[in-house]
Amino acid sequence: MSAVVAVLTAGLVLFPRAVPNSVGRLGSLLEAFLPWLGLVAVVLLGVGLLHRSAVALLALLLPVAAWTYTFGGLLLPGARPGPQDLVVVQHNVSDENTDPAGTARALADAEPDLIALEELVPTALPVYERTLARQYPHHAVLGTVGLWSRHPLTGTRLLDIRPEGIEEDWSRGLRTSVRTPHGDLAVYVAHLPSVRVGMGGLASQRRDESAGLLGRAVAAETRNPVILLGDLNGTVDDRGLAPLTARLNVPERGFALSYPAGLPLTRIDQVMARSATVADIRALPATGSDHLPVAARVTLG
Incomplete structure (x- = not known):
């Protein structure tokens, strides 16, 4: 047996x-x-x-x-950081987070170049803006997702990844250009629909549809490199994210389990890239969210 x-x-x-x-x-x-x-x-x-x-x-x-x-x-241990590396942080901060200021400080302590946030709510947004302003003077927020950057942002626009059947106001994706010392790159921030596990199995239809829309947007992107940061509500092994993993590189080192924060079992917070390498990824200490933040090192070129 x-x-x-x-x-x-x-x-x-x-x-x-x-x-x-x-x-x-x-x-x-x-x-x-x-x-x-x-x-x-x-x-x-x-x-x-x-x-x-x-x-x-x-x-x-x-x-x-x-x-x-x-x-x-x-x-395996990752390679030594190189001159064309960017450190990026991805975090679903939770719309029920009672300590947005502490969360923002914790993310800035990792000293990333970019910070992507999801589940931003109107009451907490000014706190994130105020707390991160000194170290991250450039930021863009559309709907409930945002990006904070050490480097200038241009051409920010809404990314329509809303699956069919959602009628309410639903803005959970953006695309922007980041002007880094190593050249311009396109950055996508996205929060795909949640999945549920029940008696009938995994309910992921809306997540899968949204992943398809995001994959087509990335495929149509003319600028390289591309970095995607987001709560994708799926792992890099999940075939539901194939429209993304077929087009983008996934982390080469690290598990970085991020959800749920109290007992992390899986990583649904992702960093992917095109024409760049996600050299490694790691989980950061818990904040006031039900997700753990993840930090990744992206090698450009």
Whole structure:
């Protein structure tokens, strides 16, 4: 039995898309927590030792090898920072955050070049603007998303990623140009619709539709490099984000689990890039949000 479980686990780690999305989007649900399949190997190790089963211990090598091949590279140390690196921070600050000033100070302490925020509400926005103004004199806010920058911003515009059926005022995406010492780049900030897990599986239709709209916007972008920051309500393994991950580079190092803040199980706060490399990503200490902030190092060129 242990050998069967080991083979099945290895197969799921290597080929998660073999699980169809046609029923309850079970494939996407699996992909959201895919790295955690490594815990199965820990259980199999305990079973093998308990029963002193050579077959079970030998079969254990399959999921270990599969997990190492798929995710082991994320654990390796990153390269040294280079002269064309930008540090960026992404954070869903939560519309229920009771300490926006403390949150803003915590993000600035990471000394990033860019800070992307989602779930900005009118009562908290002036606090973020006031607290970040000295270190980040340039910022743009459209709807509930915003970008703060050390460098000038130009050409900021609304990004229409609203899925069909949402009639209320819904502005959760922007595109702007950032004039850095290394040249201009296009930056996108987005907050995709939430997903829900219920008896019927994963409800992600609106998230997937919004990801498709965002992917088409990125594909039409004529400027390079491109950096995308946002709460995408999905992991980089989730096929629902394929319109983005097929076009953009994802982090090469780091897991940076960001949600939920109290017990992070997955990273749905993402940094992706085109014509640039997301060298590494890490989670920052908790703020007043239900998400953890993430900081990434982006190498231009």
